[in-house]
Amino acid sequence: MQHSTISGASGRTILIVDDNPVNLSVVVDHLEDIGFEVAVALGGEEALKRAEFLRPDLILLDVMMPGIDGFETCRRLKETPDTGDIPVIFMTALADVSDKVKAFAAGGIDYVSKPFQVEELVARVNTHLALRSARQQLHARNTALQDEIDARRAVEQALVASESRYRRLFETSTDGILLVDCRSRAITDVNPAMGRMLGRLPDELIGRRLIDVPGFEKVNASGTAIDEIRHARYMNYGDWAVVPVGGAPIDVEVIGSFYQDVNSDIIQLNFRDVRERKEAEARIRYLAHHDALTGLPNRTLLADRLGVAIAHARRDGSKVGVLMLDLDHFKTINDSLGHHVGDELLEAVATRLRGCLRDSDTAARLGGDEFVIALSNVAQTMDAETVAEKVLAAIAEPFLVEGRSLHVGTSIGISFFPGDGEDAGALLQAADTAMYSAKESGRAGYKIFCKELSTAAQRWHTLSNDVHGASARGEFALHYQPQIAIESGVLTGVEALLRWHHPTEGLVSPALFIPLLEERGLIVDVGRWVLETACRQCAIWHAEGKPPIRIAVNLSAQQFYRGDIVGTVREALRLAGLDPQWLELELTESLTLDETETTLRIMQELKALGVTLSLDDFGTGWSSLSYLRRFPLDRIKIDRSFVRDLTTHSSTAAIVHSILSLARNLGLDCVAEGVETREQLSHLQRELCSEFQGFLYSEAVPAEDLSNLLRLLRSGGSLVVPGRERLLA
Numbered sequence: 001m002q003h004s005t006i007s008g009a010s011g012r013t014i015l016i017v018d019d020n021p022v023n024l025s026v027v028v029d030h031l032e033d034i035g036f037e038v039a040v041a042l043g044g045e046e047a048l049k050r051a052e053f054l055r056p057d058l059i060l061l062d063v064m065m066p067g068i069d070g071f072e073t074c075r076r077l078k079e080t081p082d083t084g085d086i087p088v089i090f091m092t093a094l095a096d097v098s099d100k101v102k103a104f105a106a107g108g109i110d111y112v113s114k115p116f117q118v119e120e121l122v123a124r125v126n127t128h129l130a131l132r133s134a135r136q137q138l139h140a141r142n143t144a145l146q147d148e149i150d151a152r153r154a155v156e157q158a159l160v161a162s163e164s165r166y167r168r169l170f171e172t173s174t175d176g177i178l179l180v181d182c183r184s185r186a187i188t189d190v191n192p193a194m195g196r197m198l199g200r201l202p203d204e205l206i207g208r209r210l211i212d213v214p215g216f217e218k219v220n221a222s223g224t225a226i227d228e229i230r231h232a233r234y235m236n237y238g239d240w241a242v243v244p245v246g247g248a249p250i251d252v253e254v255i256g257s258f259y260q261d262v263n264s265d266i267i268q269l270n271f272r273d274v275r276e277r278k279e280a281e282a283r284i285r286y287l288a289h290h291d292a293l294t295g296l297p298n299r300t301l302l303a304d305r306l307g308v309a310i311a312h313a314r315r316d317g318s319k320v321g322v323l324m325l326d327l328d329h330f331k332t333i334n335d336s337l338g339h340h341v342g343d344e345l346l347e348a349v350a351t352r353l354r355g356c357l358r359d360s361d362t363a364a365r366l367g368g369d370e371f372v373i374a375l376s377n378v379a380q381t382m383d384a385e386t387v388a389e390k391v392l393a394a395i396a397e398p399f400l401v402e403g404r405s406l407h408v409g410t411s412i413g414i415s416f417f418p419g420d421g422e423d424a425g426a427l428l429q430a431a432d433t434a435m436y437s438a439k440e441s442g443r444a445g446y447k448i449f450c451k452e453l454s455t456a457a458q459r460w461h462t463l464s465n466d467v468h469g470a471s472a473r474g475e476f477a478l479h480y481q482p483q484i485a486i487e488s489g490v491l492t493g494v495e496a497l498l499r500w501h502h503p504t505e506g507l508v509s510p511a512l513f514i515p516l517l518e519e520r521g522l523i524v525d526v527g528r529w530v531l532e533t534a535c536r537q538c539a540i541w542h543a544e545g546k547p548p549i550r551i552a553v554n555l556s557a558q559q560f561y562r563g564d565i566v567g568t569v570r571e572a573l574r575l576a577g578l579d580p581q582w583l584e585l586e587l588t589e590s591l592t593l594d595e596t597e598t599t600l601r602i603m604q605e606l607k608a609l610g611v612t613l614s615l616d617d618f619g620t621g622w623s624s625l626s627y628l629r630r631f632p633l634d635r636i637k638i639d640r641s642f643v644r645d646l647t648t649h650s651s652t653a654a655i656v657h658s659i660l661s662l663a664r665n666l667g668l669d670c671v672a673e674g675v676e677t678r679e680q681l682s683h684l685q686r687e688l689c690s691e692f693q694g695f696l697y698s699e700a701v702p703a704e705d706l707s708n709l710l711r712l713l714r715s716g717g718s719l720v721v722p723g724r725e726r727l728l729a
């Protein structure tokens with residue numbers, strides 16, 4: 001047998017499957033001789049296992065074998081992924097064409113007929129190995145090509161996605177974006193936001209040089225900025241503005257960045273509309289310096305303006321005036337009518353204050369109901385006084401809030417630079433001191449600071465601190481001032497007046513400390529003590545002898561609106577065992593500011609207890625005659641300021657005349673307060689005023705003194721005041 005050598009056979013493995021290997025020895029030898037590795041399997045099952053293990057390059061497969069035959073073996077080989085591409089050549093003795101067809105159908109690629117020519121077999125083997133190898137190479141090339149195509153496609157897709165992402169960003173950005181070619185300085189792209197900002201379509205802008213675009217006059221991008229950005233790669237401009245077609249300039253912040261495109265150098269300019277941000281910043285700056293409710297400058301801005309005014313005054317020798325004021329009765333209004341009414345009132349006050357000032361002056365709100373006016377460039381003290389008078393008059397006019405007419409007054413303290421302080425803080429302190437002094441001297445006035453007031457202010461602060469524990473330390477006492485029926489001279493009642501025995505200050509006036517108690521929220525408790533003490537004292541006097549006398553007790557607004565006044569009065573009467581008809585409650589006019597259902601209801605509940613109600617200080621402030629008709633009052637008390645001027649001012653006499661005839665018409669009793677002279681008393685008698693109280697008869701005295709007086713009067717058989725004839729003469 002002639003051996004033919006085949007290049008490339010070495011290392012190739014051929015699996016021969018035949019149940020009779022003896023038949024094959026010649027073939028095996030020959031194949032091995034020419035360099036093949038040859039393995040043999042004796043049946044179909046073994047062939048499947050070996051093929052999977054060996055992964056031969058080609059299989060020579062017998063057809064007729066015990067167990068599974070060659071066709072089935074081939075089918076299974078083809079079905080298995082690891083062996084499916086191994087070429088199978090059938091070795092068959094069969095001559096039937098259908099068997100050959102079956103062999104191809106089972107996945108064979110060729111067949112050799114037994115007995116076979118070894119050369120033919122080897123030639124077929126080599127041909128199919130070469131074909132397989134070519135197929136494999138082709139497949140590998142195809143795979144590589146496909147991989148390359150896939151990779152390119154992936155890159156293209158990524159580019160498209162990136163471009164579309166960029167486009168989306170570009171198109172939808174709320175910032176205006178312009179791309180400018182560095183060389184030509186022409187616009188190469190514009191996004192819609194930029195078009196909107198300039199009021200133009202992007203197409204109108206593309207191709208134009210930046211310098212030629214109207215609206216960019218305020219932008220120096222056409223000039224130095226492009227070179228600047230190119231050089232620095234990145235620039236941020238915070239103060240540019242663009243002007244849209246037919247519109248107002250838009251403040252923009254611009255970020256310029258440089259990049260290189262395929263064949264050009266590009267500057268990208270991002271324009272951000274910063275109008276809202278600037279407005280917000282301005283608003284924050286405004287709020288930091290203004291009172292949110294009234295819009296007036298706050299303490300910070302006031303200090304600033306005062307500082308400037310002082311510096312100016314130092315230079316030109318002028319004065320700076322500081323007016324400090326707060327509103328009388330503001331707390332009462334807030335308590336009784338609610339904060340929204342209080343707020344509206346403060347706004348209205350602010351408006352009136354503005355109306356009293358020149359442009360160069362400043363009205364500020366420090367908080368609560370505290371306002372300050374800073375007057376710059378004041379030539380003389382009198383100028384500030386004129387403003388104070390204007391302010392007093394403006395605030396005295398009733399305020400219409402939510403359909404109500406509200407009356408508030410104010411007291412003003414004035415200080416000046418130079419003289420009362422070197423800086424804003426000292427001037428405000430001095431004006432504050434003067435304001436408290438103005439309050440002390442009666443409401444609705446102004447006071448100019450002087451050094452002596454500092455001592456008074458110091459005293460005020462001491463008292464303000466000390467009043468806290470005064471009740472617990474037993475420093476309060478009641479004094480009683482008699483009230484006399486003018487016609488008969490009979491002592492009909494007493495007014496209980498609170499006294500504070502201060503350990504170092506001595507006897508302190510209630511005009512001074514009642515506002516302190518109110519300010520510190522102590523008046524409700526102290527007022528309850530007054531009611532209980534007065535009722536108990538009155539019951540004692542009743543027990544000591546007849547005829548009984550009436551006791552009048554002052555109520556403050558806070559007691560009326562904050563405390564359970566009806567319960568407190570009922571309890572005081574019960575504890576004292578006093579018949580309610582002998583208790584009179586004096587309500588001040590400030591308390592009746594509020595003509596609400598609440599006020600009426602409380603008054604009616606008090607009346608229902610059986611007590612009497614009187615209106616104190618009648619004629620002062622803003623007495624509304626409608627009170628007299630609407631409220632269930634028994635008596636009015638004519639303020640002592642009227643009584644004081646009664647015999648000296650004909651206009652006052654006329655007012656008193658009207659008050660008395662009105663009261664008579666309404667069936668109300670009248671008590672004249674502060675009667676000091678016989679002339680006043682005679683006048684009141686002629687006017688048919690029913691009762692009086694005042695120093696002419698007696699000032700308020702301790703309970704013991706009044707007990708002695710009552711005893712004295714009773715020993716005379718009645719409460720008729722001895723020497724009454726003398727008084728009336």
Ligand SMILES: Nc1nc2c(ncn2[C@@H]2O[C@@H]3COP(=O)(O)O[C@H]4[C@@H](O)[C@H](n5cnc6c(=O)[nH]c(N)nc65)O[C@@H]4COP(=O)(O)O[C@H]3[C@H]2O)c(=O)[nH]1
Nearest residue numbers: 497498510511514530554555556674675676693694695696
């Ligand atoms: N110049 C002069 N004054 C006279 C004369 N007669 C009486 N007075 C004073 O006039 C004031 C009358 O009391 P008011 O009008 O209720 O005015 C009272 C009242 O509004 C308030 N007050 C006093 N005690 C109490 C209290 O227990 N509770 C409340 N809420 N207020 C009180 O303090 C105010 C001042 O009280 P007082 O200093 O005791 O001053 C008392 C009294 O001493 C006179 O002939 N000439």
